[in-house]
Each structure stands twice: as C-alpha cells, then as structure tokens.
Amino acid sequence: MGWNPDTDALAQILGLLRESQSPNTVVQQSVQQKLEELNKFTDFNKYLIFVLTKLTSEDEPTRSLSGLILKNNVKAHFHQFPPDVAQFIKAECLSAVGDPSPLIRATVGILITTTASKGELSTWPELLPRLCDMLDSADYNVCEGAFGALQKICEDSAEFLEKSADRPLDTLIPKFLQFFKHSSSKIRSHAIACVNQFIISKTQALMANIDAFLQNLFHLAMDDDPDVRKNVCRALVMLLDAHISSLIPHMHNIIEYMMIRTQDPDENVALEACEFWLSLAEHPICKEALKPHLPKLIPILVRGMKYSEIDIILLKGDVEEDESVPDRSEDIKPRFHKSRHTIRHEPMENGGSGGEEFADDESDDGLDDDSSLSDWNLRKCSAAALDVLANVFREDMLPVILPILKETLFHQEWEIRESGILALGAIAEGCMNGMTQHLPELIPYLISCLQDKKALVRSITCWTLSRYCHWAVVLPDHTYLKPLMYELLKCVLDSNKRVQEAACSAFATLEEEACTELVPYLADILKTLVFAFKKYQAKNLLILYDAIGTLADSVGNYLNKEEYIQMLMPPLIEKWNVLKDEDKDLFPLLECLSSVATALQSGFLPYCGPVYQRCVSLVEQTLNQTMAHAQNPGQFEAADKDFMIVSLDLLSGLAEGLNGHVGQLVQQSNIMQLLYQAMQDPMPEVRQSSFALLGDLTKACFQYVAPCISEFMPILGQNLNPELISVCNNATWAIGEISVKLGPEMRVYINLVLNDLIFIINKPNTPKTLLENTAITIGRLGYVCPNEVAPLLQQFIRQWCISLRNIRDNEEKDSAFRGVCNMISVNPGGVVEDFIFFCDAIASWINPKQDLKEMFHKILHCFKEQVGEDNWKRFTEQFPPPLKERLSQHYGV
Numbered sequence: 001m002g003w004n005p006d007t008d009a010l011a012q013i014l015g016l017l018r019e020s021q022s023p024n025t026v027v028q029q030s031v032q033q034k035l036e037e038l039n040k041f042t043d044f045n046k047y048l049i050f051v052l053t054k055l056t057s058e059d060e061p062t063r064s065l066s067g068l069i070l071k072n073n074v075k076a077h078f079h080q081f082p083p084d085v086a087q088f089i090k091a092e093c094l095s096a097v098g099d100p101s102p103l104i105r106a107t108v109g110i111l112i113t114t115t116a117s118k119g120e121l122s123t124w125p126e127l128l129p130r131l132c133d134m135l136d137s138a139d140y141n142v143c144e145g146a147f148g149a150l151q152k153i154c155e156d157s158a159e160f161l162e163k164s165a166d167r168p169l170d171t172l173i174p175k176f177l178q179f180f181k182h183s184s185s186k187i188r189s190h191a192i193a194c195v196n197q198f199i200i201s202k203t204q205a206l207m208a209n210i211d212a213f214l215q216n217l218f219h220l221a222m223d224d225d226p227d228v229r230k231n232v233c234r235a236l237v238m239l240l241d242a243h244i245s246s247l248i249p250h251m252h253n254i255i256e257y258m259m260i261r262t263q264d265p266d267e268n269v270a271l272e273a274c275e276f277w278l279s280l281a282e283h284p285i286c287k288e289a290l291k292p293h294l295p296k297l298i299p300i301l302v303r304g305m306k307y308s309e310i311d312i313i314l315l316k317g318d319v320e321e322d323e324s325v326p327d328r329s330e331d332i333k334p335r336f337h338k339s340r341h342t343i344r345h346e347p348m349e350n351g352g353s354g355g356e357e358f359a360d361d362e363s364d365d366g367l368d369d370d371s372s373l374s375d376w377n378l379r380k381c382s383a384a385a386l387d388v389l390a391n392v393f394r395e396d397m398l399p400v401i402l403p404i405l406k407e408t409l410f411h412q413e414w415e416i417r418e419s420g421i422l423a424l425g426a427i428a429e430g431c432m433n434g435m436t437q438h439l440p441e442l443i444p445y446l447i448s449c450l451q452d453k454k455a456l457v458r459s460i461t462c463w464t465l466s467r468y469c470h471w472a473v474v475l476p477d478h479t480y481l482k483p484l485m486y487e488l489l490k491c492v493l494d495s496n497k498r499v500q501e502a503a504c505s506a507f508a509t510l511e512e513e514a515c516t517e518l519v520p521y522l523a524d525i526l527k528t529l530v531f532a533f534k535k536y537q538a539k540n541l542l543i544l545y546d547a548i549g550t551l552a553d554s555v556g557n558y559l560n561k562e563e564y565i566q567m568l569m570p571p572l573i574e575k576w577n578v579l580k581d582e583d584k585d586l587f588p589l590l591e592c593l594s595s596v597a598t599a600l601q602s603g604f605l606p607y608c609g610p611v612y613q614r615c616v617s618l619v620e621q622t623l624n625q626t627m628a629h630a631q632n633p634g635q636f637e638a639a640d641k642d643f644m645i646v647s648l649d650l651l652s653g654l655a656e657g658l659n660g661h662v663g664q665l666v667q668q669s670n671i672m673q674l675l676y677q678a679m680q681d682p683m684p685e686v687r688q689s690s691f692a693l694l695g696d697l698t699k700a701c702f703q704y705v706a707p708c709i710s711e712f713m714p715i716l717g718q719n720l721n722p723e724l725i726s727v728c729n730n731a732t733w734a735i736g737e738i739s740v741k742l743g744p745e746m747r748v749y750i751n752l753v754l755n756d757l758i759f760i761i762n763k764p765n766t767p768k769t770l771l772e773n774t775a776i777t778i779g780r781l782g783y784v785c786p787n788e789v790a791p792l793l794q795q796f797i798r799q800w801c802i803s804l805r806n807i808r809d810n811e812e813k814d815s816a817f818r819g820v821c822n823m824i825s826v827n828p829g830g831v832v833e834d835f836i837f838f839c840d841a842i843a844s845w846i847n848p849k850q851d852l853k854e855m856f857h858k859i860l861h862c863f864k865e866q867v868g869e870d871n872w873k874r875f876t877e878q879f880p881p882p883l884k885e886r887l888s889q890h891y892g893v
Contacts, residue, residue, distance in 0.1 A: 003088060005050050013038070013047050015056075017062045017069075018256050035069065038573045042082050045073055049089050053096035053437070059105050067107035073112045077440075078118045078127050087714060091116065094130055097149060098142030100465030105145035113152035121643050122160075128153075132175060140184065147179070147190035162203050169198065169205035172796060177209060180216035190681050192220070192231035199238040210246050214239075218250075221257055226266035233272040240279045257292065263302050267308075271378045274304060277385035278879045281392050294393070298400045301389075302408065304382030306419040307456065311379070320493040327537045390430025398434045401427060410443070421457065425464030432471075439471050443480050450487045452783060455494070458749040459502035462491055466506035473514045485510065489528040494548075497540060500532070504543040508550040515554045522555065525569045533571040538585070541575075545588040547634075548572075549595035559596070560603035569607055572596065576611070581618060581643075590615070590646040594653030601657045608654055612665045615647035615654075619674050622647075626681075640685050648678065648689035655696035663701030671697075672708050679715045684727045687719060691730035695737045702741040707740060713749045720756035722763055722770065729770045732757065736777035740815060743784050750781060750788045757781075758792060761799045776805040779816025786822035793823050793830025801834065801841035810848050817841075818847070822854040828862070835863060836878060842884040860893045 020031040027066025027599045038044045051066035060333060071087070078086065093115070096108045116127065134146035150172070154161065161169055172194075179191035185499070195213060198206045206213065215515060220232050236254060239247055257844070259275035278285050290297065307317065315320070378689055390397055424442070428435070465484060472480035488510065491503030511518065518525060529551070532544050548568070552559055572593060579586050593611060597604045622644035628636040652673070655662045666672070676688040694712065698705050719731040737755055761774045762765060782789040800820065807813055824831050831838055842856045857863040863871045877882055887893050
C-alpha cells in the first residue's frame with residue numbers, strides 16, 4: 001500500500017475543504033463545482049481518506065469534512081471505484097477506528113458503515129472480526145471507536161447480519177453483553193444500543209441469550225448516565241412488543257421502574273419510558289398488570305402533561321396577541337389532500353365513511369398547539385398514554401382521575417390548570433359514560449375557560465370541548481350547544497393565532513357532530529367565518545377552508561339561501577382568483593369549494609363556469625406535464641398530481657351539486673378525453689378520483705358520457721382489484737351507475753366485469769363498503785341484463801344478501817333488489833339453497849316501494865307453493881322470531 005499523495009494536489013484539496021466551510025453561499029457553490037470535477041480523478045478519494053485518517057496536523061472540522069465528502073462519494077459511486085482505491089479506503093478506515101479525536105472516530109464509523117451497507121459486508125470479511133477484536137483493546141479510543149462503528153453497522157445492516165450464513169451474531173451478541181458492565185458509560189450505551197437493534201426481529205442469537213440480556217438490563221436500571229437509562233427503557237419497550245413472556249415474571253418491578261423513569265430529570269429518558277404505557281395498553285395483560293399501580297401512575301402522567309418553562313418560551317406562551325404577525329412559510333406544515341368526496345357511494349348512515357375514526361385527523365390529539373416544539377415530546381406522549389389507558393380501564397379509572405382533575409382544573413397556576421384541561425380531554429373517549437354525570441358542571445366551566453387570559457389555556461380548552469361536544473349536541477333545547485357554539489365562534493376570532501387554529505378545528509368537529517342542528521344559527525356562523533377571512537394569516541386560512549367545507553357537508557342544502565350565498569361566495573371566489581395555478585394553497589380551497597358546490601346545488605350556478613374551467617385546465621396541465629416528464633425527464637419536472645386529484649374531486653362536487661346543469665359545461669370542454677387519460681394514470685389516487693367523477697357525470701349528464709363507454713368500460717374492468725380498496729370501490733360504483741343508464745345495452749360489457757365482481761363479493765375480509773357497493777352493482781347488472789347474470793346467481797346470492805341486509809332504504813338498494821328479483825324469476829333454482837338469506841334480506845327493508853314489495857310477495861308465495869305447506873312450516877321454524885314475525889306481518893307467509 002505504498003501510496004503517497006502529491007504535495008501540490010494535497011494543498012489544492014485542503015484549500016477547497018477550508019473554503020467550503022465559508023458562510024458565503026457563492027463560495028460554497030463554486031467549491032462544490034470544483035469538488036465534483038475532482039471526482040473524475042480516480043485518486044481523489046485516496047486524498048480524501050488520507051486527509052481524514054493521516055493528516056493529524058490539519059484541524060478536525062476539515063478532516064471530518066473530508067470524510068463526509070468521501071462518504072457521499074461512496075454512497076453514490078462505490079461500485080465504480082477501482083479495486084485499489086476501494087481496498088485503500090477500507091484499510092485506512094480500520095487503521096483510524098481509534099483516532100484520539102471523538103469527531104474523527106465518529107466520521108470513520110459513518111464511513112465504515114456506509115461502505116458496509118453498499119453490500120460490502122460480504123466482500124469485507126475481515127471487518128467484523130477486526131472490530132470485534134478491537135473491543136478488547138486496552139486503548140479506550142480504539143474500543144469506543146470500534147463500538148461506534150459496530151452500532152452503526154447494527155443499525156444499517158441488521159438484516160444482513162441476521163441472514164448471513166456464517167452467523168456473525170452468534171459471536172457478536174454475547175460479546176456485546178459482556179460490555180453492559182464496562183466502566184465507561186459511553187461503552188455501556190453503545191453495547192445496549194447494538195443489542196436493541198435485534199429485539200423486534202426476535203433474532204435467534206438474542207433469544208438464546210435473553211436471560212443474560214434481561215439480567216444485564218436490570219443491573220443497569222439505575223445507571224448514572226442518561227443515555228444508558230434511555231437505552232434500557234427503549235429495550236424494555238421493545239421487549240414488551242417482541243417478547244412479553246420474558247417480562248411477565250418481572251412485570252411488577254418493571255412497572256415500578258418505568259414509573260420512576262417516566263419522571264426522569266432527563267426528558268429524553270422520560271419520553272422513552274413513557275412509550276412503555278402506550279405499548280402496554282395494547283396487550284391483554286394491561287388491565288390486570290396495571291390496576292394496582294394506577295393511583296401512582298395517573299398522577300405521573302398528568303404531571304408529564306404540564307408545559308415546562310422552556311416549552312412556554314418556545315411556544316411564545318407569553319405573547320397573547322399575534323394575529324397580525326405574518327406566518328413564515330416554514331411554519332406551515334405540508335398539507336396532503338384528503339378527499340371527503342371520492343369514496344363514492346357509502347350506503348351506511350348519512351353516507352359517512354365509517355370506521356376511519358380520527359386516525360389521520362391531525363387536530364385530534366389536542367396537541368397541535370405544540371407544533372413549534374419537537375413533533376413528539378413528553379407532554380404529547382403522556383396525554384396519548386392517558387388516552388389509551390382510559391380506553392382500557394374506562395369507568396375504573398374515574399376514582400383515580402377525578403380527584404386529580406378537581407385539583408388541577410381549578411388550580412391557581414395557569415400551567416397546572418392547562419394540563420388538567422388537557423387531561424380532561426384525553427380521557428373523553430374512554431371515560432365518556434362515567435363522565436356524563438359530571439358534564440353539566442364541567443361544560444359551563446370549560447366554556448368559561450374560553451375567556452381565560454392565557455392563550456394556551458384558551459387553545460387547549462377548545463380541543464377538550466371538541467372531545468365532549470357530542471354530549472352537548474344530543475341534549476334537547478340546545479341548553480349547552482348554544483353557549484358552546486357562540487363562545488367557540490368568539491375564539492375563532494381570537495387575537496391569538498394558536499387560539500384561532502384550535503377554535504377553528506374544534507368548531508369543525510362541532511359541525512360534524514351537530515349537522516342540521518346548526519341550521520337555526522347559520523347566519524351567525526357564516527358571519528363569523530367570513531369575518532375570519534379578513535383576520536387570518538396563511539396557516540389558519542387553510543383550517544378556515546376546512547371549517548367552511550365541513551359546515552357545507554354538515555348542513556347540506558340548507559346553505560342554499562340567497563343571503564348565505566351572498567355572504568360566503570365573494571370571499572371564497574376572491575381567494576380563488578388570487579391564488580396561482582401552481583400554489584398548493586389551492587388544495588384546501590378546492591376541497592372547500594367541492595363541499596360548498598355539493599351543498600349549494602343550483603345556488604352555485606352563478607360561480608360554476610370559471611371554477612369548472614380552471615379545474616379542467618389544472619387536470620390538463622398536470623396530464624401534459626406528466627407526459628412531458630415521461631418523454632424527457634431531464635428537461636421537465638414530474639407533475640404534482642395532487643393538483644389533478646383535487647380538481648377531479650371538485651368537478652365531482654360540481655356534477656353532484658349542479659346535476660343536469662353541469663351538462664352544458666361538459667359539452668363545451670374536453671373533460672371526456674382528459675378523463676380517459678386520467679383513468680389510466682399509474683397513481684391509484686388519480687384513478688380513484690377519475691372513477692368518482694365518471695360515476696357522477698354518468699348520473700348528471702349521461703348523454704355526454706355515452707359515446708365513450710366502449711373505451712371506458714375495459715379500463716373500469718381492469719381496476720376491479722380489491723387490493724386497492726378505494727380505486728376498486730369507485731370503479732365498481734361507476735359500473736353500477738353506467739349499467740342503470742345504459743339498460744339492456746350493458747349486456748356486451750357483462751363479461752368484462754361480472755366474474756371480478758363475484759370474486760370480490762366472495763373474498764374473505766373484504767371491507768364493508770366495498771362489499772355493499774359490489775352487491776349493489778351486481779344487483780344493478782341483473783336489473784338491466786337478468787338473462788346474462790342470472791345463470792351465476794348461486795355463486796353470489798348468499799354473500800349478496802348478507803352484504804345488503806344492513807343498509808338503509810334508498811334508490812341504490814331499490815335498483816339492486818329489483819335486479820335480484822328479476823334474476824330469481826329467470827333462475828329460481830339459483831336461490832333455493834340460500835333462500836333463508838334472501839328472506840332475511842327482504843325483512844331488512846323498512847319501507848319498500850309498493851311494486852317492489854309486490855315482487856317480494858310474489859317470490860315468497862311462489863316458493864311456498866313450490867315446497868308445500870308442511871315443508872314451508874319446517875323451513876320457517878329455523879327463522880329467528882323477529883324475521884318470522886316481519887315476513888308474516890308484511891308478506892303473509
């Protein structure tokens with residue numbers, strides 16, 4: 001390895017490395033360019049490793065920078081390095097593992113693991129044995145450097161280590177365990193961190209040593225070093241998920257220990273320990289194991305929810321009025337389009353999308369007020385833990401939490417009062433039944449807290465009230481709803497931006513719960529929301545759009561009143577005109593307009609022309625850019641398809657709201673050609689929205705869809721893939737809508753879709769909405785083409801009946817049942833084996849139309865005549881009494 005650098009070249013490279021640390025961006029860019037040119041010289045990487053490992057006369061930041069540039073080169077081009085360069089880098093790295101400088105050791109460790117993760121672990125056989133030997137070195141620097149490198153390798157190449165044929169972990173894991181008792185806390189911390197990488201995957205080598213691992217962990221439980229304690233807590237949390245059986249014998253002591261650590265003076269340790277309660281809540285043993293500890297644990301969690309002094313400084317908690325301070329763009333989180341409209345046809349109550357709960361609703365942790373803090377902190381974790389434990393213990397938690405709430409909610413110190421209000425919100429879901437008796441006292445108290453002089457108290461109160469607003473909504477006379485609504489509206493116009501945000505989110509929740517209960521107050525609500533347009537900075541405007549869209553979804557056509565339209569539409573259209581086509585703030589505005597258009601129906605007509613044109617134009621621009629990028633990726637950027645998705649959704653809203661009136665707009669545009677392209681887009685969300693729009697246009701103005709059916713139908717058939725639930729759902733729904741309009745002409749397309757639909761309806765674990773939709777579409781196909789579908793009746797009738805017995809009476813259910821009746825008249829034998837299911841499905845109707853009721857009557861009586869009185873009696877004796885009673889009462893059988 002007799003390589004020596006050229007003095008001039010070395011001086012030139014050192015000059016560049018020093019310059020690149022200049023704060024001047026122009027200098028930095030020029031250096032970057034020169035460094036990229038140097039990459040063309042094969043020996044350049046040798047110079048870089050030489051500076052890092054050998055040039056001890058140079059300052060540490062320059063040496064480290066040299067290593068980091070080399071790391072980027074390794075990441076990008078290692079497989080193109082000549083063998084002598086690759087070999088030289090590997091040898092130099094190993095020689096410098098124990099460099100006296102911690103910064104250089106860390107850089108060498110990063111370089112080693114980057115090289116190893118490029119698949120080089122298999123072609124660098126001496127690496128692990130050498131590092132392993134270095135652990136036993138008497139020189140602390142060598143031992144620590146080797147451990148640092150091994151920890152990074154365990155993090156980056158865990159899977160390779162687990163699957164490697166020569167089983168390196170059989171040696172490494174016992175070796176790591178030896179160092180749990182090392183005199184240096186840094187080494188102890190490295191050792192646990194290395195082993196922790198293999199807990200979740202239950203690596204065989206760790207499982208074989210699990211008892212020794214636990215013993216060593218317990219030995220370190222009270223370690224003086226926060227990093228060691230943090231890694232011990234992390235290990236116990238992961239063991240809870242991966243190997244709970246090993247912890248159960250020690251569970252009492254572990255819980256005691258984790259309660260101490262949740263109060264650790266080091267917040268990183270406390271946060272790691274607090275995760276334990278979230279994990280434990282998911283296990284069946286939680287209730288039994290934690291019950292004796294609740295009186296100690298709950299106060300700890302509530303204390304963890306209090307803002308620290310540093311939190312308050314970071315949150316500018318002492319700044320009460322900041323509404324006129326413009327938002328910085330970096331304060332506005334990227335917002336992803338979340339459509340309300342594009343899961344087409346939800347047969348359940350109110351067309352709700354059921355089952356999604358609030359998993360993806362950011363505002364629902366009540367902790368978005370901390371967005372300027374780290375994303376996840378002890379306060380958030382403590383509140384989340386209290387929430388999940390309230391769901392485990394329900395009313396059993398109240399004897400412990402109520403005295404704490406009493407003490408904190410009315411405390412003199414606002415920080416403690418604020419944490420009590422957060423705790424009250426956190427237990428809402430789990431303890432709602434037990435809390436109901438206290439709400440007549442608590443809700444007025446919370447409403448009064450909306451006027452607290454501290455903005456942070458006002459904002460958390462908004463959230464907590466949103467968690468209990470369902471209770472206020474269902475009580476008669478609006479005793480609580482009215483004051484709650486008016487006080488929240490005042491907070492929507494608060495002079496503090498954080499309060500505005502919390503109030504707007506809470507008001508959107510109230511809208512979803514209250515729905516048409518809000519109709520008497522619409523004028524006041526709209527006045528407030530429209531006034532907020534003038535007050536709000538950029539970030540809160542996005543939440544305001546959501547609150548307006550939710551209001552439109554909740555009150556529907558009640559919004560279609562001239563005075564309301566005159567209040568609401570001018571500010572929305574003004575924003576619409578100001579925003580440029582490439583501005584992402586268009587997303588929430590388009591979503592909002594989509595809801596408003598659906599609610600206003602004909603009331604949206606005066607505004608629909610320009611809105612429609614712009615949406616079509618956005619779809620076209622996105623499709624063109626996608627095509628340009630595919631043909632010439634170097635010259636054209638990839639399109640942001642969210643613009644197309646949101647525009648398609650708004651077009652759906654227009655079609656649904658304007659109904660037949662949309663036909664004129666469709667006729668004057670090229671939306672059908674664009675839809676044909678969008679329906680074939682590789683991105684599932686684009687196809688999902690396209691099929692929703694196709695279904696809506698089919699309902700609203702079929703004359704413009706009809707000429708394209710022969711091109712559209714094969715694409716719909718190809719998208720009946722239940723792995724992509726939402727795409728499949730919308731394609732299925734669109735097929736059903738088309739079949740109703742096309743009538744008997746649908747027969748030429750039956751073979752394209754029927755077998756897939758039958759497969760979906762019989763597939764185990766298919767989501768409820770997709771099952772209902774599929775059943776409705778099969779029924780509609782049978783309605784228009786009974787002769788083509790009836791021969792396959794036996795293959796789907798049982799599942800069909802089970803899927804539709806729970807949906808409410810509506811037009812779609814009506815056409816589907818007519819279809820099944822038509823098919824039974826063509827192929828009565830197809831229903832014989834499952835006739836009890838058909839009887840049950842008939843009985844699910846509350847109020848069928850008279851002619852449909854007669855069809856049911858005829859089928860039931862024909863069947864009774866066919867089998868004879870005695871057989872019919874034996875058959876109906878199997879029925880549950882309510883079914884028997886309904887059939888006898890309504891159909892006389």
